[in-house]
Amino acid sequence: MSSGKKGRGRQKIEMKKMSDESNLQVTFSKCRSGLFKKAGEICTLCGADAALVVFSPSGKLFSFGHPNLDTVIYCYLSLVPPQNNGTMQFIEANRNANVRELNAQLTQINNMMHAEKKIGDELSNLRKEMGA
Numbered sequence: 001m002s003s004g005k006k007g008r009g010r011q012k013i014e015m016k017k018m019s020d021e022s023n024l025q026v027t028f029s030k031c032r033s034g035l036f037k038k039a040g041e042i043c044t045l046c047g048a049d050a051a052l053v054v055f056s057p058s059g060k061l062f063s064f065g066h067p068n069l070d071t072v073i074y075c076y077l078s079l080v081p082p083q084n085n086g087t088m089q090f091i092e093a094n095r096n097a098n099v100r101e102l103n104a105q106l107t108q109i110n111n112m113m114h115a116e117k118k119i120g121d122e123l124s125n126l127r128k129e130m131g132a
Contacts, residue, residue, distance in 0.1 A: 024057055032056075036064045049075065 051072035
């Protein structure tokens with residue numbers, strides 16, 4: 001039954017930085033996807049919030065966050081008390097609606113100022129013509 005040749009099995013790898021750049025990038029990509037998968041599993045299985053930020057050897061940024069990266073970071077920095085995702089979406093939608101309304105008001109006021117300036121310029125021209 002056995003082929004006579006026994007494999008070496010899984011070998012222990014010495015923990016040191018790899019010298020070959022292509023192997024380094026391939027290993028990074030595999031480990032990164034494994035880390036993100038494990039972070040996703042812990043969020044799903046335990047209901048935990050997690051954030052993971054990783055920089056590649058080439059300096060590229062990769063991140064994972066559940067429910068999202070900003071929420072976890074803000075909670076960590078204690079800037080905002082943790083809120084459920086539905087509440088955050090409602091707050092964001094309300095904020096966006098307020099910004100749109102304020103932008104519309106600003107545009108309207110700018111248009112009114114422009115019209116008033118035109119009228120003022122025309123009056124100045126009429127005064128000059130009447131005085132001349």
